[in-house]
Amino acid sequence: MQDTVLKPLIEQRADPYIYKHTDGYYYFTASVPQYDRIELRRASTIAGLATAETVDAWTKPDTGNYCELVWAPEIHFNQGAWYVYFAAAPSREIKHKLFQHRMYAIRNPNPNPLEGEWEFMGQVDTGIDSFCLDATTFTHKGRLYYLWAQKDHEIEGNSNLYIxxxxxxxxxxxxxxxxxxPEYDWETRGFWVNEGPSVVRRNGRIFISYSASATDENYAMGLLWADEDADLLDPAAWTKSREPVLRTCYEHGIYGPGHNSFTYAEDSDTVMLVYHARTYTEIVGDPLWNxxxxxxxxxxxxxxQGMPVFGRPSTS
Incomplete structure (x- = not known):
């Protein structure tokens, strides 16, 4: 039996995040090609997100600390309100460099986040003044955790994962x-990167997927996991895969899969893997603007053994 090659659910949306809420709706956000706003969609099915109406929840200002390159928004429902976490860079006049991202949050108490007002909550300060991005949150045993990527000037590379x-x-x-x-060969191709963490829980374990290397065909996904009863703030509680769990499929032409999220199928039990990828490698100009x-x-x-099997990015 021949594999059926997957087609994109939504074209030109990177860093995709799909959240299934208790109201039965799916909520979608992602980086838009212009990197200038936070766009939301809502549908009763995953497939319905492809044609759902889009709403701009927040648009970047023209100047200031968060007016450039709005990256990787995620929508979460935490403690009775909707939050979108995202990264943005200051104007070049302030920092003289574009890649000086910091992380921010906006909040909306409306039951439907495509309606109501979004309040800018400011910077999510980690206490480390360096490039940071790709924040996600999850609640475990009643405790809310923040998980993200950040640069440490004492460690070689662009970003590490923190909790x-x-x-x-x-x-x-x-x-x-x-x-x-970043330490393995597949994490250090083009750039030394660990970024885009996402959490899924099953079979008595907590799994963190993440992405590594440059965002071309070398982009690939790794995996960390810990026992659900472990101290999640103890690095020794986590095991790291030595090999990528998802990588380019040259056979079917799906390149650089990564920056994933997890959601659930309409039956509420099957975990669905959400990720972005390209369908060609011949990028003209700066890959950032492709x-x-x-x-x-x-x-x-x-x-x-209860471990996730990611398979190939090109087939289901």
Whole structure:
């Protein structure tokens, strides 16, 4: 039986995040090619997100500390309100360099986040003044955690993965704990990167997927996992895969899969893997402004040991 090659769910949307809420709706956000706003969609099915109406929840200002390159928004429902976490860079007149991102949050108490007013909550300060991005949150045993990527000037590379508990949905507390840094060959191609963490829980474990290397065909995904009863703030509690769990499929022409999220199928049980990838490698000009990273969705499988099986980015 021949594999069926997947087609994108949504074209030209990178860093995709799909959240299934208790109201039965799916909420979608992602980096838009212009990097100038936070766009939201809502649908009763995953497939319906492809044609759903788009609403701009927030648009960057013309100047200031967060007026350039709005990257990787994620929408979460935390402690009774909607939050979008995202990264943005200051104007070049302020920093003289474009890649000086910091992380920010906006909040909306409306039951439907495509309606109501979004309030800018300010910077999510990690206590480390350096390039940071790709924040996600999750609640475990009643405690809200913040998980993100950040540069450490003492460690070679562009970004490592960190975790910290949260005092409020827009403030962390305590010192950040580093869980992973680029160290393997597949994490250090083009750039030394660990970024885009996402959390899924199953079979008594907490899994963190993440992305590594440059965002061309070398982009690939890795995996960390810990026992659900472990101290999640103890780096020793986490095991790291030595090999990528998802990488380019040259056979079917799906390149650089990564920056994923997890959601659930309409039956509420099957975990769905959401990620972006390109369908060609011949990028003209600066890859940053190439719009053709598309959103793909496929089921996540599980092996007999209870570990996730990501398969190939090109087939379900």
């Amino acid at each position: 910290a508990p949260m005092k409020t949905p827009w403030q962390i507390e305590g010192k950040p704990v580093m869980l992973s840094k 719009p053709d990273r598309h959103t793909f969705v496929k089921p996540l499988r599980w092996d007999e």
